[in-house]
Amino acid sequence: MLNRKIQPASYDINEINFITPTIHQFKNNIPLYIFEGGDEEIIKIDFLFDAGNYYSDKFLIPVITNAMLREGAGDYNSEQIAEILEFYGASVRLTTNRDIAIAGLTFLSKHYEKILPVFEKIIKEPNFPEKELKIELNNRKQDFLIENKKTRFVAQKKFLELLFGKTHPYGNYAELSDFDEITNEQLKNFFKNNYNSKSCKIFIAGKFNSEVLKFIEKLFGDSLWGLNTEKNIIKFPIQSDINKIHTEKWDGSVQSSVRIGTLCFNRLHPDYYKFQFINVLLGGYFGSRLMKNIRENKGYTYGIYSSLVSFLNGGYFMIGSEIGSQYCNDAIDEIKKEIANLYMLDTNNDEIKMVKNYMIGQIMRSFDGMLNTSETYQTIIPYSLNEKYFY
Known part of the structure; x- marks a missing residue:
């Protein structure tokens, strides 16, 4: 019988066997990163x-373009797309960051022939209808007005302007009039x-067979689609x-709200992961030095990080907190x-071990299952990095 008064034994993790994707190149040169596995009949x-x-001098245009993909495409209007997704138990995820726009679809494996042709229209033939656009802009405008009343939102916006300049795409934010x-x-x-085959990478994860991959290649990989001219990449x-x-x-x-920081290198720099260790030690987890000092000892804040x-063309380091005004x-x-104090390297073995264990735990969670593994690789593939990045 299990004695719950005795703490279970713990062991150090000495090695992690990283899952690596199978990479398939379509006829039109789109790379497909394949993460096959799992017990659930789900594909992402x-x-x-x-x-x-x-890629735009206006902050909102990339964001709204991506958000509107599902609001009417090809012969489908927004209501028809929503009904099809609901009927087949599928969901679409549309996100945009400073460098990348992502259009994702999660669905049951058995429905791939029904749902993927609709998603093809979303990817290739969005209509951007006026009615849905007005609704999208109005909703985001209301969200913007609410967020603009929060010190943390305004502080983050002004801090990035300090670092990169207001005209730089990494320091640019929307203004009310933009909506x-x-x-x-x-x-x-x-x-x-x-949005075209030349600037596209595809990641697929879950439980599927070769027929699914052939179907995806038929829809997206047989020939070039979209405007495939060379991009004029501007160095701002x-x-x-x-x-x-x-x-x-x-x-x-x-x-x-307080923000302190500086411009920094990105993932491609050889010291990035070393700096990430220092970042976690300083303020990257709940047991960090900043949390112990500013929160626990001084009581100035509920949290500091x-x-x-x-970014693909830069990066930054930041310390942030919402602090009692006085x-x-x-x-x-x-x-x-x-x-x-970091310059003095006044660390002890227990502190170093704690941070290392925390970071190893974070890595293991990011590789827990094929769907998480796919998302993790999406953060490094745009940099032309592979699993060796995590060693």
């Missing part, structure tokens, strides 16, 4: 396009120039402010002290 397929904010200026012609032009100048500290402090507000953010200056002083 993701299309990655070079269509993030970096009234977006037209479906702008979206159609952006889609035409950025960074206009970084000397001051890398921003405090968003409003009259009458109990809490203020640090993060290392990688403690902002004291908290900033303590943050500076913790950063200075």
Whole structure:
């Protein structure tokens, strides 16, 4: 009988066997990254396009273009697409970041012949109808107005402007007036120039057979689709402010938002993972030094964190927190002290072991199952990295 008064034995993880994808090149040169496995009859397929904010001088255009893909495509209107997805138990995921736009579909394996042709229309032939566009813009405008009343949202926006400059795509954000200026012609032009077989990568994960892969190649890989001209990649100048500290402090507000950081290298730099270790040690998990000092010892905040953010053409390091307004200056002083302490490398073996175990645990969770593994590779494949990145 199990004695619950005795703590179970724990063991160090000395080796992780990473799952690696099978890579298939379609006739039109689209790479297909295959993660086959699992017990559930589920397939998740993701299309990655070079269509993030970096490719437009207006923050909203890439975001709205991606969000509108499912609002009418080919001969289907938005209601018909929604009904088909609901009937077959499928879901579409549309996300945009600074570099990449993702269109994903999750569905039951047995319905692939029914659902994939509809998704093909979503990927290749979106209509961007005026009615749905107005609804999308109005909803996002209301969300923007709500978020703009939060110090953390405004602080993040102004902090990235300090780092990259307001005109840089990594420092650019939407303004209220932008929501009234977006037209479906702008979206159609952006889609035409950025959604095509040349700028596409496909990831498929789950339980499927060779017939599914053949069907996907028939729909997406037999020939070129979209406008496949060479992109003119612009290298935007960074206009970084000397001051890398921003405090968003409003009259009458109990809490203020603090952001401290600097420009940094991305995943391609040989020291990136070493810096990630320092980041976790400083503020990357609940037991970090910043949490112990600023939250537990001083009581200035409920939470404080640090993060290392990688873009394809740059990156940054940031410390952020929502702090009692009367403690902002004291908290900033303590943050500076913790950063200075890193130079002394005043670490003990227990602290190092804790951080290493935490990071190993995070890696193991990111490779837990084929669907998670596929998403993890989507963060490194755009950099032309492979599983060796995690060693």
